[in-house]
Amino acid sequence: xxxxHGESPTEYIAHHLTHLxxxxxxxxxxxxxxxxxxxxxFAVSFILWFSARRANSNAAxxxxxxxxxxxxxxxxxxxADIYPGDRRFMTALALTLFSWVVAMNTMDxxxxxxxxxxxxxxxxxxxxxxxxxxLNGTIAEAIVVLxxxxxxxxxxxxxxxxxxxxxxxxxxxxxxxxxxxxxxIELLAKPVSLGMRLYGNMYAGELLFILIALLGFAVTGxxxxxxxxxxxxxxxxxxxxIFHILIVLLQAYIFMVLPIVYISMAEEHH
Amino acid sequence: MDINATFIxxxxxxxxxxxxxxxxxxxxxxxxxxxxxxxxxxGLAAADAGQKQLQEAGASAEQLMREARERARQVEExxxxxxxxxxxxxxxxxxxxxxxxxxxxxxxxxxxSIRASEQLRREFGTLVVQAASQLVEHExxxxxxAKLLERLTDDIARG
Numbered sequence: 001x002x003x004x005h006g007e008s009p010t011e012y013i014a015h016h017l018t019h020l021x022x023x024x025x026x027x028x029x030x031x032x033x034x035x036x037x038x039x040x041x042f043a044v045s046f047i048l049w050f051s052a053r054r055a056n057s058n059a060a061x062x063x064x065x066x067x068x069x070x071x072x073x074x075x076x077x078x079x080a081d082i083y084p085g086d087r088r089f090m091t092a093l094a095l096t097l098f099s100w101v102v103a104m105n106t107m108d109x110x111x112x113x114x115x116x117x118x119x120x121x122x123x124x125x126x127x128x129x130x131x132x133x134x135l136n137g138t139i140a141e142a143i144v145v146l147x148x149x150x151x152x153x154x155x156x157x158x159x160x161x162x163x164x165x166x167x168x169x170x171x172x173x174x175x176x177x178x179x180x181x182x183x184x185i186e187l188l189a190k191p192v193s194l195g196m197r198l199y200g201n202m203y204a205g206e207l208l209f210i211l212i213a214l215l216g217f218a219v220t221g222x223x224x225x226x227x228x229x230x231x232x233x234x235x236x237x238x239x240x241x242i243f244h245i246l247i248v249l250l251q252a253y254i255f256m257v258l259p260i261v262y263i264s265m266a267e268e269h270h
Numbered sequence: 271m272d273i274n275a276t277f278i279x280x281x282x283x284x285x286x287x288x289x290x291x292x293x294x295x296x297x298x299x300x301x302x303x304x305x306x307x308x309x310x311x312x313g314l315a316a317a318d319a320g321q322k323q324l325q326e327a328g329a330s331a332e333q334l335m336r337e338a339r340e341r342a343r344q345v346e347e348x349x350x351x352x353x354x355x356x357x358x359x360x361x362x363x364x365x366x367x368x369x370x371x372x373x374x375x376x377x378x379x380x381x382x383s384i385r386a387s388e389q390l391r392r393e394f395g396t397l398v399v400q401a402a403s404q405l406v407e408h409e410x411x412x413x414x415x416a417k418l419l420e421r422l423t424d425d426i427a428r429g
Contacts, residue, residue, distance in 0.1 A: 028274040037280060041287040048291065052298035057305035072299050088300070092292035100287060131280075136273060140280030144288075 009214050016112060016210045019134065020119070020126040030134055037131040040103040048099065071099070078257060083264045090260055097141065098256035101198070104132045105248040108205050109241055112213045133202040135195070142195030145259040149187070149266045156267040190262050194255065201251050205244050212236045388427045395426035
């Protein structure tokens with residue numbers, strides 16, 4: 001790939017890892033993350049809604065409708081395996097997480113320089129296209145999951161029951177401080193690891209694509225080593241992209257299943 | 271890895287999408303799918319019931335066939351027996367009729383021979399009277415002796 005605006009490799013990497021942002025301090029907003037995630041959320045919601053509207057019990061589904069029905073049915077079965085009881089909301093949560101995260105992760109498969117170039121047409125100096133490689137993106141979802149774990153715990157056990165569990169489990173009421181510390185760790189470890197896992201995987205994937213793209217710096221003309229670098233970039237880039245399809249889907253699957261597991265665990269009585 | 275206000279925006283985006291999927295999309299898509307599942311289950315149940323009915327019908331048809339065959343066998347047997355009986359009865363009737371006819375014929379023959387011998391005697395009597403009247407010539411007047419002659423003839427006829 002051609003060198004961008006005469007950047008050094010370090011500058012190239014740094015450029016690719018910089019968000020388009022406004023504001024300062026805590027009140028900084030990553031425009032690219034917000035825009036991409038909102039756009040993809042809208043696109044995914046629209047496709048699901050568009051297909052759901054055409055779903056008809058009297059005819060065999062075809063094309064996109066069949067695909068969406070298949071996804072829904074598969075997600076619903078995954079949820080049914082994990083979550084006992086009325087799972088309508090859980091299926092909606094899982095479907096939302098899975099379809100949205102797949103869409104966001106898939107952005108990683110776009111050529112690394114393409115979104116930036118495209119955004120620069122609109123005057124954006126930076127553009128990170130992958131919202132799941134932004135910790136803000138994945139942590140936000142993890143926070144919602146954490147909130148749901150709390151809500152479903154209280155709904156299943158009542159406030160008193162839930163507080164009693166904090167105080168008395170797992171060591172009994174006499175070791176109350178340890179119980180609270182352990183429960184706090186247990187409560188926070190789940191969503192933090194959930195958010196960090198997705199972020200880490202996608203960030204690493206993105207970084208590797210950028211590093212592979214650096215091979216383009218070695219293409220300087222019609223020389224032997226330029227040819228090798230060019231070929232290597234194509235081979236490694238294609239190989240990693242193909243392997244990354246697996247990661248995209250696998251991480252989305254994990255991100256769909258774990259919240260359901262957490263919530264179903266939260267509803268269990270100790 | 272800088273945490274900033276972006277995550278608040280992300281939460282909002284997530285919640286809006288979740289609300290839309292949960293309230294609009296999932297009910298829309300779950301209804302036809304569940305209806306289709308119900309339909310398939312109904313269809314399978316109907317097929318099972320049909321299969322069962324078919325089996326039952328087959329069994330009852332076989333039973334009917336067996337009964338019919340048994341009935342036919344009975345009827346055949348009865349007819350056979352009846353025909354033998356009828357034949358036997360006819361044979362018996364014919365024999366007794368034959369015997370009766372034979373007896374009647376014998377009686378007739380007896381009567382006939384009695385009548386014939388009576389006739390012969392009468393004719394013989396007449397001949398005797400004629401012969402006697404020729405012998406005695408005009409002595410015997412048929413008109414005066416008719417009575418005598420008739421008694422004579424009767425005597426001869428009676429044996």
